[in-house]
Amino acid sequence: MRARIFLAGLVLVACGLSFLLSSCRQNDKWIALFNGKDFAGWDTYLGTATDVSNMNSKDAPLGLNNDPYHVFSVVEQDHEKVIRISGEVSGGISTQKEFQNYHLRLMFKWGEQIVPSKKGKKMDSGLLYHAVGPHGADYGFWMRSQEFQIQEGDCGDYWGVASGIEDIRAARKSDSEYVYDQKEQFYTFSAANKIGRHCIKAGNAEEPSGEWNQVDLYCNGDTSVHLVNNKLMMVLYHSRQLDNNQETPLVRGKIQIQSEGAEIFYKQIMIRPISSIPRKYLN
Numbered sequence: 289m290r291a292r293i294f295l296a297g298l299v300l301v302a303c304g305l306s307f308l309l310s311s312c313r314q315n316d317k318w319i320a321l322f323n324g325k326d327f328a329g330w331d332t333y334l335g336t337a338t339d340v341s342n343m344n345s346k347d348a349p350l351g352l353n354n355d356p357y358h359v360f361s362v363v364e365q366d367h368e369k370v371i372r373i374s375g376e377v378s379g380g381i382s383t384q385k386e387f388q389n390y391h392l393r394l395m396f397k398w399g400e401q402i403v404p405s406k407k408g409k410k411m412d413s414g415l416l417y418h419a420v421g422p423h424g425a426d427y428g429f430w431m432r433s434q435e436f437q438i439q440e441g442d443c444g445d446y447w448g449v450a451s452g453i454e455d456i457r458a459a460r461k462s463d464s465e466y467v468y469d470q471k472e473q474f475y476t477f478s479a480a481n482k483i484g485r486h487c488i489k490a491g492n493a494e495e496p497s498g499e500w501n502q503v504d505l506y507c508n509g510d511t512s513v514h515l516v517n518n519k520l521m522m523v524l525y526h527s528r529q530l531d532n533n534q535e536t537p538l539v540r541g542k543i544q545i546q547s548e549g550a551e552i553f554y555k556q557i558m559i560r561p562i563s564s565i566p567r568k569y570l571n
Contacts, residue, residue, distance in 0.1 A: 317560065318393075318558040318559070318560050319558065319559050319560060320556075320557070320558055321383060321543070321557040321558065321559055322371060322554070322555070322556075322557040324362075324368070324369045325362065325369060326362060327360065327362070327381065329383060329384055329385070330381045330382065330383060330384065331352060331353055331381065331382050331383075331384055332352070332353055332354075332355050332359075332360050332379065332380075332381050333349075333351065333352050333353075333379045333380055333381075333382065333423040333424065333429075334349065334350035334351065334354065334355060334357075334359060334377045334378070334379035334429075334547070335349045335350065335377065335378050335379050335424060335427075335428045335429040336348070336349055336350070336377075336428065337350055337357070337377055349379075349424060349428060350377065350379070351423075352423060357374070357376055357377055358374070359373060359374050359375070359376055359377050359379065359547050360372070360373055360374075360381055360547070361374075363553075365553055365555070368555065369555075370553045370554060370555040371545075371553065371554040371555065371557075372399070372551070372552075372553055373413065373545070373546075373547045373551070373552050373553075373554070374401065374547070374551055375401070375402065375403060375406075375412075375413070375547050375548060375549045375550040375551055375552065376403060376547075377547065378427075378429040378546075378547055378548050378549065379429050379430075379546075379547050380416065380429070380430055380431075380544040380545055380546045380547055381544065381545050381547075382416075382419060382423075382431065382542045382543065382544040382545075383542045383543045383544075384542075385542070386420075386540055386541050386542050387507075387540065387541070387542075387543060387559060388507070388539060388540035389507065389508050389509070389561060389562055389563070390506075390507055390559050390560065390561055390562060391504065391505070391506050391507075391559065391560050391561075391562050392415075392417070392503075392504070392505040392507075392543065392557075392558070392559045393502065393503065393504050393505075393556070393557075393558050393559075394415070394502075394503050394554055394555070394556060394557040394558070395500050395501065395502055395503070395554065395555045395556045396413070396438060396500070396501055396503065396552055396553065396554050396555075397495075397497075397498060397499055397500045397501065397552070397553050398411050398440065398497045398498060398550065398551070398552055398553075399550070399551025399552055399553060400551060401550070401551040402549060402550045402551065403549045403550070405549065406549040406550060409549075410439050410440040410441060410442065411439065411440045411497070411549075411550035411551075411552065412438075412439045412440075412546075412548045412549055412550050413438045413439070413545065413546045413547070413548055413550065413552045414435050414436065414437055414438050414439070414447070414545070414546040414548065415435070415436040415438055415503060415505065415543070415544075415545060415546075416430060416431065416433035416434070416435050416436075416449055416543070416544040416545070416546065417433060417434055417435075417436065417505060417507060417512070417541065417543055417544075418433055418434050418452070418507070418527060418538045418539065418540060418541035419431040419432065419433035419541045419542040419543065419544045420432050420433070420529075420538065420540075420541040420542070421450070425449075425450035426449045426450035429546075429548075430449055430450065430544060430546060431449070431450065431541075431542065431544055432449060432450035432451055432452060432529060432538075433449045433450070433452055433541065433544060434446070434448065434449065434452045434454060434512065434524070434527055434538065435447035435448070435449050435452070436503065436505055436514050437489075438503070438546075438552070440494070440497065441492060441494065442488070442489070443489070443492075443493070443494045443501065443503070443516045443521070444489035444490075444493070444514045444515075444516045444521025444522060445486065445487065445488055445489050445521075446477060446486065446487040446489075446514070446522060446524060447485055447486050448477055448478055448479060448485035448486075449485075451478075451479065451480070451529050451530040451531065452478075452485070452527075452528075452529055452538060453476065453477065453478040453480075453485075453526075453527070453528045453529060453530060453535065453538075454476075454477050454487075454512075454524040454525065454526065454527055454528075455474045455475070455476050455477075455524070455525045455526040456468060456474065456475060456477055456487045456522060456523070456524050456525070457469060457470050457471070457472050457473065457474055457475075457523070458472055458473075458474075458475050458487055458488075459472045460472075460475070463482070464484060465488065466483065466486075466487050466488065467487075467488045467489075467490065468487055468488065468489055468490040468521065468522035468523075469490065470490075470523065474525070475487075478530065480530055487522065489514065489516075489521035489522050490520070490521060490522060491519065491521070493516040493517040493518075493519035493521070494516060494517070495517065500555075501516060501517055502516070502517050502518065503515070503516060504516075504518070506562065506565045506566070506569065507539075508562055508563070508564055508565045509539060510525065510526050510527045510528070510537055510538075510539050511523070511524065511525050511526075511527070511565060511570075512524045512527060513565055513569045513570075515569075520569055523569060523570060527539055543559075
């Protein structure tokens with residue numbers, strides 16, 4: 289009898305531990321990438337001290353952690369500290385750490401200022417993930433990466449940055465326009481082919497300019513998912529890069545947020561590890 293009671297107790301303990309471990313796996317705590325005070329854990333990088341109208345300028349870039357124009361700053365908005373990016377010089381802030389297999393969430397809203405060369409155009413920024421290699425690989429401003437586009441009316445689009453490549457199901461609208469559609473065939477988006485490196489997201493979930501938007505990015509293995517305000521924009525497969533005419537996986541890297549001509553605010557930048565992407569998005 290004592291032996292049976294002892295064994296039963298072991299089973300209960302084991303089940304309890306199993307439940308706790310399972311709960312921990314399903315409820316990993318968020319890690320704040322922005323501490324609400326400064327840019328600890330981040331680097332800044334800026335190209336030439338001109339706006340995006342002079343992307344091919346031969347002037348030397350401002351470079352790493354050199355921001356004399358205060359393109360990146362921490363300001364107060366709605367009684368909390370947020371990141372302000374003026375957009376006056378193109379470049380970005382990037383995490384000092386690399387990440388793989390994660391769920392990233394952040395909030396953004398547009399400001400009012402825009403550089404002269406962008407007047408009359410959409411306000412633009414971008415979330416670059418799996419960012420690797422040297423700064424300035426793309427147009428002298430950004431690292432090789434996959435881009436979750438953040439641009440007025442286009443939030444959730446995909447761009448391959450400096451030889452980033454993805455396979456995405458899409459509907460072909462023209463020789464240069466492909467729109468995500470999970471029922472259509474796969475196309476390979478790359479700067480090295482005729483299709484190009486841009487895929488348009490499905491639908492539009494962005495709030496009016498000046499209101500906060502939530503962005504969610506899931507990355508697991510070579511698959512990623514773009515969501516805007518909890519609405520699916522697209523699913524991307526087989527993340528890779530072209531280097532010396534050889535394709536290799538691109539599944540890990542830094543996170544970089546662009547400065548690209550327009551004033552924008554970011555806050556609540558958080559990340560947590562995942563072991564899989566929620567099935568509802570993959571179906």
